[in-house]
Every structure is written in structure tokens, then in C-alpha cells.
Amino acid sequence: MPPSMPCPSIRIPVELLTQSTFSQFGTVIENPAHSPLPPSQRGPPPDAVSANQGSALKILDVTHMSNLYSLAPSKKPAKAVMNMFVCxxxxxxxxxxSESMPSSWGDLDFDEEDYGNADRELFDVRILERHPFTTQTFIPMGLSGHERHTQYLVIVAPTLPASASRRNIDRPPPYPTPKVKKQNGITEIFARARPSPFTNEAAPPPSQFTRLHPSARPKGPGLPDLKNIRAFVATGNQAVTYGAGTWHAPMAVIGERPIDFVVVQFANGAGIEDCQEIILTPDKNAEEGVVVMVDSDSSGKVEVKAGIGSVKSRL
Incomplete structure (x- = not known):
């Protein structure tokens, strides 16, 4: 059974899923022409080239895939896998x-009387998971970008320092980190000096992870930072890649029908290295745990209540 951690009563508003708001957690894959943001807020256009004898536009490097299984204790090699989840x-x-506190990442107004014409329902987040050595890309199939009755939530959390995590459960979380070899010899000590007496380098060599997108670098062994958990709502025009080690909820479809997702990741078949879970247990004095507030209009379309495009946005 997965380990558990106590959590406070906390309510999370729904945000619009954009690359800028999601960048610390992963990447958003979408055709910029179909972005829910106005053109003035979309950022620089992506690199693109003409393809298929001029009949197509090829947008380059739309996501960042990482295979970090060389850091896994088993050293068992991983392979790329593609599965389908019918959610x-x-x-x-x-x-x-509720007297639950709001998430602390943004400056939000939680006036209970300020609902407008929206209906509000609540989604309880009971478990989070991570894939410590691989990115994971979810690609929805058959969901229109203009779908009004079915959407999906993307719920993510930053990672706490390992020292803070050990105070919340009775053992360190099962996220292995590479062992650092102690260098005590005279040669090793001089090799770490800067400038180096052997190469005249003024700076230490760059980490093997510097070439990776920040969201794809190892996150460390910490538990999820629940005070900064966030929730995004995605359209059918958007796929999402979780960075390696990013804490996230299992895909949450809201609406009238299931969504088929093609999921692309690396895996080596060692369960604890492929996927790790943590159960969120409300504190004994908490009236509820981690909750996402889902506001919708009369047609069932989710309304964004925080961040870019809030209040007036209709996805």
C-alpha cells in the first residue's frame, strides 16, 4: 500500500492551462493558432518549417522527453512505451x-458570495503520483477543442525539500537519488579547485542535466508541496507532458463522457522506479483535505477563476 501524508484543508481554484503557467511542471503541447489565449499573450511563435510538399506546417520540439533511468538503483534499462488510458x-x-485555506501560490479572491452565474462543485484530491525517472505525455483523443460538456483537469504540485518530507512520514520517501562519491585524495581535491591546476578551467564542468528543460530535471526525494498545489483545465486541443518526478494527480476527467488518452513515457518494469504514489490523508482536525473548486456555466463549461484569463474566460 502506498505511504500516506497528512494534509491540511485546502481549496484550489482552476486555472487556464498555458505553457507559461505550467512551465515549472512540464510542457503544454498545442497548435498556437488554437491557443485559448489572445494573440498578445501567446509569447513568441514556435520554430516551424514547411513539410509534406508545402501542405503542412511542422512545429519543432513541441515537448521535452527525458529518460533518467540511469539514476535508478536497479540500473535496469528502460524502453519507450505507449499505452492508452480510457478515463x-x-x-x-x-x-x-468551508473554512479551508486557499492555496498560497497566487493572490486570489475566495469570496463565497462572488460566484456570478456559475455552479460550483468540488473534486477531492486523494492521491498524488510521480514518475521519478521519466517524463509522461498525455494526448487526448476524440475530444474537440470546443467541447462544452467534457474537459479534463491537470493537477500538479512542486516538490518539498527532503528534510521537510521526513517530518511528515515515518520513513524517507522511496525516491532514490544518485550517490555522491567522496573525493578525498590529493588529486581529487586539486581537481575540484578553481581555476583547475590541470585544465585552467575557471568554472566546474556543467551538470549532465543542464541541457534538459528545467521541468525535466530530477526533482529530488521530497514529498509534494500541498500549499502550492495547482489545478488547470485543458481543452481537447491540448496535450500535456509532466516533467520527470513531477507530483501530479491521476488524470481527472470531468463532464459527461470518458476521454481516451494515449500516454507516452519510458519504463523499466521495476514498479517503485516506474511509479510512486502518496495518499493524502486529512489532518485529524481538518474538515476536508485537498479540494479543487470546479465552477461551470449553465452548459457545463468550466469557468476559470484564477490566473490568466480568469473570471471572464470561457474555454
């Missing part, structure tokens, strides 16, 4: 007032 809609519970 049924999740059950939401009716809204009720």
Missing part, C-alpha cells in the same frame, strides 16, 4: 462553504 468522468460533490 471515466470523476464524481464531484456539491459545493458547501
Amino acid at each position: 471515466a468522468p470523476r464524481e464531484l460533490r456539491p459545493h458547501e462553504p
Whole structure:
């Protein structure tokens, strides 16, 4: 059974899924022409070239895939795998007032009377998972970008320092990190000096991870930072890549019908190295745990209540 960690009562608003807001957790894959953001907020255009005898536009490097299994204790090699997840809609519970604290990442207004015409329901986040040595890309199939009755939530959290994590469970979390070899010999000590007496280098050699996108670098052994957990709503025009080691909820479909996702990642078949889970258990004095507030209009379309495109945005 997965380990558990206590969590406070905390309520999370829904944000618009964009590359700028999601960048610390991974990448968003979308055709810029179909972005829900206005052109003035989309950022620089991606690199693209003409393809297929001029009948197509090839957009380059749309996501960042990482295979970090060389850091796994077993050293068992991984291979690229492609699976399909058929994700049924999740059950939401009716809204009720709460003294839960808001997530601390943004400056938000949680006035319980300020709902406009939206209906509010609640989604309880009971478990988070991570894939410590691989990115994981979810590609929805058959979901229109203009779908009004079915969407999906992308729920992610930063990683706490390992020292803070050990205070929350009775053992260190099962996230292996590479062992650092102690260098005590005279030659090794001089080799670490800068400038180097052997090469005249003024700076230490770059880490093997510097070439990776920040979201794809190892996150360390820490538990999820629940005070900074975030929730995004995605359209059918968007796929998402979780960076290696990024804490995230299992895919949460909300609406009327299932969504088929093609999922691309690396795996080596060692369970604890491929996927790690943590159960979120409300504190004994908490009236609820981690909850996403899902506001929708009369047609069932999710309304964004935080961040870019909030309040007035209709996805």
C-alpha cells in the first residue's frame, strides 16, 4: 500500500492551462493558432518549417522527453512505451462553504458570495503520483477543442525539500537519488579547485542535466508541496507532458463522457522506479483535505477563476 501524508484543508481554484503557467511542471503541447489565449499573450511563435510538399506546417520540439533511468538503483534499462488510458468522468460533490485555506501560490479572491452565474462543485484530491525517472505525455483523443460538456483537469504540485518530507512520514520517501562519491585524495581535491591546476578551467564542468528543460530535471526525494498545489483545465486541443518526478494527480476527467488518452513515457518494469504514489490523508482536525473548486456555466463549461484569463474566460 502506498505511504500516506497528512494534509491540511485546502481549496484550489482552476486555472487556464498555458505553457507559461505550467512551465515549472512540464510542457503544454498545442497548435498556437488554437491557443485559448489572445494573440498578445501567446509569447513568441514556435520554430516551424514547411513539410509534406508545402501542405503542412511542422512545429519543432513541441515537448521535452527525458529518460533518467540511469539514476535508478536497479540500473535496469528502460524502453519507450505507449499505452492508452480510457478515463471515466470523476464524481464531484456539491459545493458547501468551508473554512479551508486557499492555496498560497497566487493572490486570489475566495469570496463565497462572488460566484456570478456559475455552479460550483468540488473534486477531492486523494492521491498524488510521480514518475521519478521519466517524463509522461498525455494526448487526448476524440475530444474537440470546443467541447462544452467534457474537459479534463491537470493537477500538479512542486516538490518539498527532503528534510521537510521526513517530518511528515515515518520513513524517507522511496525516491532514490544518485550517490555522491567522496573525493578525498590529493588529486581529487586539486581537481575540484578553481581555476583547475590541470585544465585552467575557471568554472566546474556543467551538470549532465543542464541541457534538459528545467521541468525535466530530477526533482529530488521530497514529498509534494500541498500549499502550492495547482489545478488547470485543458481543452481537447491540448496535450500535456509532466516533467520527470513531477507530483501530479491521476488524470481527472470531468463532464459527461470518458476521454481516451494515449500516454507516452519510458519504463523499466521495476514498479517503485516506474511509479510512486502518496495518499493524502486529512489532518485529524481538518474538515476536508485537498479540494479543487470546479465552477461551470449553465452548459457545463468550466469557468476559470484564477490566473490568466480568469473570471471572464470561457474555454
